[in-house]
Amino acid sequence: xxxxxxAKLKSDGWTILETTGFMHLVGPLWERKVDGRHEFALAxxxxxxxxxxxxxxxxxxxxxxxxxxxxxxxxxxxxxxxxVQLDTHFVEAGQIGDILISRPRVVRSTxxxxxxxxxxxxxxxxxxxxxxxxxxxxxxxx
Numbered sequence: 001x002x003x004x005x006x007a008k009l010k011s012d013g014w015t016i017l018e019t020t021g022f023m024h025l026v027g028p029l030w031e032r033k034v035d036g037r038h039e040f041a042l043a044x045x046x047x048x049x050x051x052x053x054x055x056x057x058x059x060x061x062x063x064x065x066x067x068x069x070x071x072x073x074x075x076x077x078x079x080x081x082x083x084v085q086l087d088t089h090f091v092e093a094g095q096i097g098d099i100l101i102s103r104p105r106v107v108r109s110t111x112x113x114x115x116x117x118x119x120x121x122x123x124x125x126x127x128x129x130x131x132x133x134x135x136x137x138x139x140x141x142x
Contacts, residue, residue, distance in 0.1 A: 005043040005097075005099060006043070008099070009030050009041055009043065009099070013034075014030040014031065014032045014041055015030065015031060015032065016028045016030055017029040017031045017040075022062075023062075023066060026048075026059060026062055027042065028042075028043075029041070029042055029063075029067075030042070030043070037103060038067075038070070038071050038074055038103075038104065039101060039102070039103050040063070040066075040067040040070070040101070040102045040104075041099055041101050041102075042059075042063050042099070042100045043097075043098075043099045043100075044095075044096050044097060044098050044099070044100060045096065045097070046096060048096065049096050053096065054094060054095060054096070055093070055094030055096060055098065055100075057088075057090055060088075060090070060094060060100065060120055060127065060128045061086065061088050061128075061130070063120060064086070064088060064102060064118055064120055064128055064132070065083055065086050065130070065132060067102035067104050067118060068102075068104045068116035068117075068118050068130065068134070069132070069134055070104075071104035071105070071106070071116065072104075072106065072114040072116055075106050075109070075114070076109065076114055076136065078136045078137075080136070080137035080138070080139055080140060081134045081135060081136060081137060082134065082137055083132060083133075083135075084113070084132075084134065084135045085132060085133040086130060086131075086132040086133075087130065087131045087132070088128060088129070089128065089129040089130070090127070091126050091127055091129060092125065092126070093127070094122060094127050095122075098122040098127075099122065100120050100121070100122060100127070101120065101122070102118045102120050103118060103119070103121075104116050104118040105118070111136075112135060112136050113134065113135060113136070114133070114134045114136065115132075115133055115134075116131065116132045116133075116134060117130070117131045117132075118130050
């Protein structure tokens with residue numbers, strides 16, 4: 001990530017989210033709260049490109065999945081979730097250097113499932129729409 005992108009995110013109130021494993025390879029992810037709602041950012045860089053030089057669709061799907069899942073955990077207060085389903089629509093290509101923003105929201109919550117929705121945007125332009133279903137788990141995987 002460029003220092004210019006990091007400086008812009010910091011000046012807009014974003015902080016880096018600690019990640020491990022696969023998400024550490026994808027990130028860094030950024031987070032902030034605006035009017036009580038969680039927002040997430042990913043500054044795309046060369047490691048995110050596909051063969052056409054655009055942002056790889058899997059990166060955008062991963063970003064939507066992770067941000068919806070994190071918001072489901074925050075809202076429910078439950079520590080363990082698993083993605084049951086994620087429907088993704090690619091509306092427009094992402095360019096390397098774009099800052100992706102996700103503002104997930106809860107559509108519905110039951111005792112065992114949380115239905116989420118997000119639009120991933122670049123400068124308020126929608127590039128991905130995603131809807132996910134997240135299963136509340138009793139604990140970590142054995």
